[in-house]
Amino acid sequence: MNLNVKQSVNAVKGIGEETAEALAEMNIFTIEDLLEHFPFRYEDYRLKDLAEVKHDERVTVEGKVHSEPSLVYYGRKRSRLTIRLLVGRYLIQVTFFNQPYLKSKIKMNETITVTGKWDQHRQTITASEAKLGSVVQTKDFEPVYAVRGSVTVKGIRRFINLAFSQYGDKVVETLPKQLLARYKLIDRNRALRTMHFPQSEEDLKQARRRFVYEEFLYFQLKMQALRKFERENSKGVAQNYDLPKLKDFINSLPFPLTNAQKRVVNETLADMKSPFRMNRLLQGDVGSGKTVVAAICLYASVTAGFQGALMVPTEILAEQHAESLKQLLEPFNISCELLTSSVKGKRRKEILERLQAGDIHVLIGTHALIQDEVEFNKLGLVITDEQHRFGVDQRRVLREKGENPDVLFMTATPIPRTLAITVFGEMDVSIIDEMPAGRKTIETYWAKQDMLDRVLGFMEKELTKGRQAYVICPLIEESDKLDVQNAIDVHAALSTFFQGRYQVGLMHGRLSSNEKDQVMKAFSQNEVQVLVSTTVVEVGVNVPNATMMVIYDAERFGLAQLHQLRGRVGRGSDQSYCILLADPKSEVGKERMKVMTETNDGFVLSEKDLELRGPGDFFGKKQSGLPEFKVADMVHDYRALETARNDAALLINSSEFWELPEYEALRNHLEKSGAFSHEKLD
Ligand code: ADP
Ligand code: MG
Secondary structure, X not given: OOOHHHOEHHHOOOOOHHHHHHHHOOOOOEHHHHHOOOOOEEEEOOEOOHHHOOOOOEEEEEEEEOOOOEEEEOOOOOEEEEEEEEEOXXXXXXXXXXXXXXXXXXXXXXXXXXXXXXXXXXXXEEEEEEEEOOOOOOOOEEEEOOXXXXXXXXHHHHHHHHHHHHHHHHOOOOOOHHHHHHOOOOOHHHHHHHHHOOOOHHHHHHHHHHHHHHHHHHHHHHHHHHXXXXXXXXXXXXXXXXXXXXXXXXXXOOOOOOHHHHHHHHHHHHHHHOOEOOEEEEEXXXXXXXXXXXXXXXXXXXXXXOEXXXXXXXXXXXXXXXXXXXXXXXXXXXXXXXXOOOOOHHHHHHHHHHHHHOOOOEEEEOHHHHOOOOOOOOEEEEEEEOHHHOOHHHHHHHHHOOOOOEEEEEEOOOOOHHHHHHHOOOOEEEEEOOOOOOOOOOEEEEEXXXXXXXXXXXXXXXHHOOOEEEEEOOEOOOOOOOOOOEHHHHHHHHHHHOOOOOOEEEEOOOOOHHHHHHHHHHHHOOOXXXXXXXXXXXXXXXXXXXXXXXXXXXXXXXXXXXXXXXXXXXXOOOOOEEEEEOOOOOHHHHHHHHHHHHOOOHHHHHHHHHHHHHHHHHHOOOOOOOOOOOOOOOOOOHHHHHHHHHHHHHHHOOHHHHHOHHHHHHHHHHHHOOOOOOOOOO
């Protein structure tokens, strides 16, 4: 056992009770915690040529003082000292904050060495340190730590040094030899030391690489263990579907399945046939053909003697799905019914009775499906579409209906693989990453807001051809805080503009669901030609005659969301267009608009979005399911994350992992992570 470094920090000579308490405030309890308290950056003391230093990078330079220091006080204790410094052929400015005592030390024409942050645009270094004379540095890098309370950076450097000198050789390797060898990772002891006291950048890179893999492997072992035990403990139903019938059904479709659809159908059917309960996420871009996959699985379930349910977030979607499923399934003697809150009275009663008797095979509906009064006869498969719109609780209620039905969550939000295997790590993930052949791509343009006249002219042309258009605004009504287009004003303006020629409708989240349905019906029946809306149209709506979308203030939306919105057009056989009205100020904003015009691939966009915005923003602040890593970065180290996931899955499912001594450290770690506690996940 690795007891030595599991002791409290005050076992280190030189760390007393008081220090231990202060460290505890920083969540450092054991010697190991202290050794794993990594620097968040390093002071780089290597002398550099300023020409090679990037903006905002930290740098150490040596130069000749070229002006008398000038000191300005503002506030009681705050001051700014500036000098001009000749560094090589650069004459730069150096600023020191709150170090007034330097004024008397820094002399004209003398050499000093300063360390700080380089502002390339202002040709200024904001210095944290100055040393007089030409300094021979004893080390190239010095660690800088996050500290709290009475603990100082210098203090913690000392504590870590003490811990290393007394306990450094007690650090035990946690990764098995074959993995270290396979990925050429350095051992734990050396990696730990290097994180704190790197000799070179390359050294540091190797140490980081080791810890990135280690962190991901720990995390993925937990997820894979959860997944395995969830699966094995979940008494599901083995659905022995009728393969010949299923093949007939697939052959009767008006089109061949894409390879991606075939793969996903196989993955899902394998789960359904197994005695374990399926817990699978199906991702597929808008239009990739998820509905057909759903139909095949529902049909399979019915041939195995079970009932199926499809749950969607809105009534309009429920109606659309019911219609397409009926078309596909009724010729095969499958009875499909729609159940929403607007199905009432005698009709509702009749549906509920037939459902209970098992006469209805497939039920399609909104959350009305999970009310208590809805009882199935033998529910085998539940599919939810656009699962991110459902709450966790609703999903659980649905899963508890019937005897552990298999569950398939479908979503059109292309979640980058990195995030999917993190957030949904304990679920199985299937991806439809291929579009049916012959799909026309939506032509996307980026226009400045002052080009609105031309955009409207273009829209008019489409309308003249008998087509329809969406106009999307970020807000419902005027806001004093934001200078952003709102749906109500735009609706008023466009109504005037198109008066006597075209009808303009208005849709937003504050309408009742009845009102929304009416607006949507009017649009889908072409009684309204232009629909001004907030993002409520984002999900699933299908009006193939709509060939144009204009999105106001497009820079305010995430790429994934813009792509979802854009997916409302391009659903018919005609060429469709999407125009992004945006005046982004930042480079990132411009980059995002450009990317939208360049690709129609939802996964490419979502990866890009993740890269540009980071994982926190990608899901919005509310999403807290993201784990925190000390060294690893989900975005930049995603390859390591995938590798670790595969390795973890292999390990968890191998007998060696559970038996051989070389995996003991990993097993202990897994046990500590809570993977075996019986708290319910959902
Ligand atoms: P999603 O729900 O994934 O957005 P749908 O299932 O609504 O996509 O499919 C979009 C359209 O593509 C539908 O009209 C559907 O009939 C058609 N479709 C689905 N699969 C194929 C395929 N393999 N080949 C050709 N068309 C397909
Ligand atoms: Mg769909």
